[in-house]
Amino acid sequence: MDFIITLLFFLLYLLKFDRKIKxxxxxxxxxxxxxIAALFFLIVGLFAIITxxxxxxLVGGIFVILSFFxxxxxxxxxxxxITFNQPRGRTVTN
Structure with missing residues (x-):
């Protein structure tokens, strides 16, 4: 699920739809x-630790919880x- 979401975001950037969707x-x-990835890891890790x-x-569940963090x-x-309402790029100081 996380792979598909990441792939969709990658395609969004690759096809430059991010500029068209305002x-x-x-x-x-x-x-x-x-x-979303953290939530997915938390659910999978808790199921692995509980079972x-x-x-x-158990070790896999602990590693998944570490990936959650x-x-x-x-x-x-x-x-x-993220810069909200600020220019992007370098700032040059004299």
Whole structure:
């Protein structure tokens, strides 16, 4: 599911539909993509930890929960880098 969502966003950028769709703020779409991936990882990780049918499932669930935290951190860093109503690019100081 996460792969398909990421692929759709990639096609959106590749075909330059992000310039044609004015109601969609594209940097914020990356944040939502990270949050959707984090939610997906949380659900899968909790199911793996709760079932814990063997040690491999438990270890896999722990690694998926760690990826959940990495996706949350990614979305936070992306949101901090978004410039709302500010010029993009480098700022030159003299």
């Amino acid at each position: 109601f969609l703020f594209c940097p914020l779409v990356d944040v939502f993509n990270s949050l 814990k049918s063997n040690v491999g499932t 990495l996706c949350i951190a990614d979305s936070i860093f992306l949101f901090k880098k």
